[in-house]
Amino acid sequence: MLLSELLTEDRVKVPLGSRTKEDLLRELVELAAPSRDPATGEAILASVRERERELSTGIGSGVAIPHGKTPFIDQLVMAAGVAATPVDFDALDGQPVQLFFLLVGPESAAGAHVKALARISRLLRRESLRTALRDASSAEEFLRIVRASETA
Numbered sequence: 001m002l003l004s005e006l007l008t009e010d011r012v013k014v015p016l017g018s019r020t021k022e023d024l025l026r027e028l029v030e031l032a033a034p035s036r037d038p039a040t041g042e043a044i045l046a047s048v049r050e051r052e053r054e055l056s057t058g059i060g061s062g063v064a065i066p067h068g069k070t071p072f073i074d075q076l077v078m079a080a081g082v083a084a085t086p087v088d089f090d091a092l093d094g095q096p097v098q099l100f101f102l103l104v105g106p107e108s109a110a111g112a113h114v115k116a117l118a119r120i121s122r123l124l125r126r127e128s129l130r131t132a133l134r135d136a137s138s139a140e141e142f143l144r145i146v147r148a149s150e151t152a
Helices: 021-032 038-054 107-123 127-135 139-151
Strands: 012-016 058-060 067-069 077-087 097-105
Touching (some): 021 038, 021 097, 038 067, 077 139, 097 107
Antiparallel strands (some): 077 097
């Protein structure tokens, strides 16, 4: 599974407008599921918050991968973005976060969910990729960088 198969230009925002962890989670959920009714959006956000309470998804090196499983989504959905300025996200390394990849899906897609999380994590280990994504000036450029990294 390629991340570029899950990400579309309308699910990428450069820059993200939010400045707090809570607002960023909400903004990313709205990107991932824009046409859902408000109650469904809140349920999706609640699943992401619940996972975040277990352990921060700020994995270090300025990256966070908030995620959750919910019956309100019937397939894996991803959203991504770059915060204009780094945000305190309770990351495991104590550093603020600027790169965000949100992943939500149904319980029935648990295997694909884990594979996608591993793929994001593996790709973002490369500092050159993190830098390129942080420097992207548009959603189109961000997605182009992701696609190029998956074929390299």
